[in-house]
Amino acid sequence: FWNTILAEVENFLSPGAIERWLKPLKPVSFADNTFTLSADNEVIIQFFEKRYKDFTQDACKEACRKLEFTQDIQGEIAFVLEYRPAEKPVEKPKTKTIEVHEDNPQGSLDFGRTEESAARYESSFAKIAPGDASSLNPKYVFDNFVTGGFNRIAHAAALAVAKEPGKTYNPLFMYGGVGLGKTHLMHAIGHEVLKNDPTKRVLYITCEKFTNELINAIRDNSTEAFRQKYRHIDLLMVDDVQFLTKKIQTQEEFFHTFNALYQSNKAIVLSSDRPPHEIQTLEERLKSRFASGLLADIQVPDLETRIAILKKKAMLENLDVPNEALIYIAGRIDNNIRELEGALTRVVAYASLTGSRITTELVAESLKNIFPDNTTKEITLEIIREVVATHFKLNIDDLNSSKRNKNLAVPRQIAMYLCRELTDTSLPQIGEFFGGRDHTTVLHAYKKIAKDRTSNIQLDKTVQELIKSIEKM
Ligand code: ADP
Numbered sequence: 436f437w438n439t440i441l442a443e444v445e446n447f448l449s450p451g452a453i454e455r456w457l458k459p460l461k462p463v464s465f466a467d468n469t470f471t472l473s474a475d476n477e478v479i480i481q482f483f484e485k486r487y488k489d490f491t492q493d494a495c496k497e498a499c500r501k502l503e504f505t506q507d508i509q510g511e512i513a514f515v516l517e518y519r520p521a522e523k524p525v526e527k528p529k530t531k532t533i534e535v536h537e538d539n540p541q542g543s544l545d546f547g548r549t550e551e552s553a554a555r556y557e558s559s560f561a562k563i564a565p566g567d568a569s570s571l572n573p574k575y576v577f578d579n580f581v582t583g584g585f586n587r588i589a590h591a592a593a594l595a596v597a598k599e600p601g602k603t604y605n606p607l608f609m610y611g612g613v614g615l616g617k618t619h620l621m622h623a624i625g626h627e628v629l630k631n632d633p634t635k636r637v638l639y640i641t642c643e644k645f646t647n648e649l650i651n652a653i654r655d656n657s658t659e660a661f662r663q664k665y666r667h668i669d670l671l672m673v674d675d676v677q678f679l680t681k682k683i684q685t686q687e688e689f690f691h692t693f694n695a696l697y698q699s700n701k702a703i704v705l706s707s708d709r710p711p712h713e714i715q716t717l718e719e720r721l722k723s724r725f726a727s728g729l730l731a732d733i734q735v736p737d738l739e740t741r742i743a744i745l746k747k748k749a750m751l752e753n754l755d756v757p758n759e760a761l762i763y764i765a766g767r768i769d770n771n772i773r774e775l776e777g778a779l780t781r782v783v784a785y786a787s788l789t790g791s792r793i794t795t796e797l798v799a800e801s802l803k804n805i806f807p808d809n810t811t812k813e814i815t816l817e818i819i820r821e822v823v824a825t826h827f828k829l830n831i832d833d834l835n836s837s838k839r840n841k842n843l844a845v846p847r848q849i850a851m852y853l854c855r856e857l858t859d860t861s862l863p864q865i866g867e868f869f870g871g872r873d874h875t876t877v878l879h880a881y882k883k884i885a886k887d888r889t890s891n892i893q894l895d896k897t898v899q900e901l902i903k904s905i906e907k908m
Pocket residue numbers: 575579580581582586611612613614615616617618619620744772773776
């Protein structure tokens with residue numbers, strides 16, 4: 436009977452997990468709806484209780500049905516585990532060998548072993564591996580994620596879901612253009628949930644994979660097994676749901692899976708390139724289910740944030756890239772963070788190939804295939820503010836703030852002067868841009884710098900340098 440259960444459990448768990456956590460269990464007795472198993476390792480008992488019991492129970496139900504036991508067995512079968520130390524305790528050498536004992540011909544599994552068992556542990560991505568982060572990209576964590584106005588809501592919601600999965604914002608539906616961080620946030624949620632509780636069952640899956648699995652299940656008449664498998668997930672994340680196929684049956688099955696999880700307060704996170712009501716192929720009831728929690732959109736990041744993202748990447752990769760070069764890249768790639776990263780990588784590779792220092796000229800040179808028209812970019816207030824802030828080693832917030840100390844006031848006046856000088860923007864617009872200042876303040880700054888330039892050689896030199904850098908951007 437136990438072997439039949441083990442065979443059934445293969446529908447839900449990866450072979451590695453079964454091998455490691457279920458095979459070491461030995462059947463002791465089966466009476467009064469209670470199945471007693473024994474293990475000689477307390478860790479296995481704990482893991483069974485926390486992670487594998489419900490899968491085993493489901494597999495057992497299925498086994499009963501197959502063996503036509505259903506007449507004899509009414510109600511739930513309870514699984515009880517007993518700890519039975521191995522009769523002859525054997526010293527476990529810290530090697531990568533599997534010990535084979537007489538009473539355990541398959542070899543008992545040693546928890547000291549790592550890589551080898553880890554590799555076997557998770558064989559298939561789509562199979563649920565509790566506490567296993569192997570389907571998650573280790574780089575996609577919250578720590579590496581830069582936030583700004585453009586993604587604040589999605590980030591905050593993702594953090595909230597990660598903290599208490601299923602409690603808030605269920606489902607969380609994130610949408611936004613390509614390369615803007617949806618997948619990154621999903622993985623980050625997964626990592627965080629597992630960090631807080633390694634026994635949680637987390638599944639990240641692309642919609643394509645999910646759909647394929649569903650189609651196969653429908654074809655093989657095994658939708659029941661499919662449902663069972665997904666029923667016990669604590670956090671299900673389906674990426675790019677705009678690719679859900681139009682097939683009625685697939686959507687129907689997805690609907691049931693969704694409901695089963697939702698009703699048991701399991702967390703669901705979905706992503707798409709557009710909001711649910713704009714996914715034409717989606718059935719009405721799925722649209723409304725998807726929209727029933729929190730809809731969080733991700734916009735495109737502004738220049739300041741794009742620079743911050745590049746800085747973070749440069750720091751993480753230990754790259755030394757001058758700020759001007761980062762401004763140049765960020766000024767040109769404005770709607771896709773993946774491309775932003777790609778450009779940085781390209782620049783760094785180019786510099787190391789040619790053995791040159793990274794300068795704005797080198798950046799322009801190495802990216803000229805990406806921007807073949809070679810048109811100079813329109814000078815914007817954002818670019819000016821960034822270049823000035825970088826030059827004086829200040830933050831944008833400093834320039835926008837109302838603080839009046841001289842080391843902020845002068846750069847701020849210079850920035851406003853340059854905005855007036857190099858763009859067609861009106862005085863009120865410039866004032867608005869620098870922290871909501873009055874247009875008379877801008878005019879005053881403009882006049883002051885214009886006048887001081889004629890007498891202060893140092894100031895004039897600085898302004899000329901700044902103009903040059905800005906025009907290179
Ligand atoms: P999407 O799924 O929305 O198409 P991804 O999550 O795949 O986008 O992000 C594309 C790339 O940009 C990834 O390498 C990701 O790490 C990076 N990225 C996206 N958003 C951010 C961010 N806010 N901070 C840092 N890196 C980001």
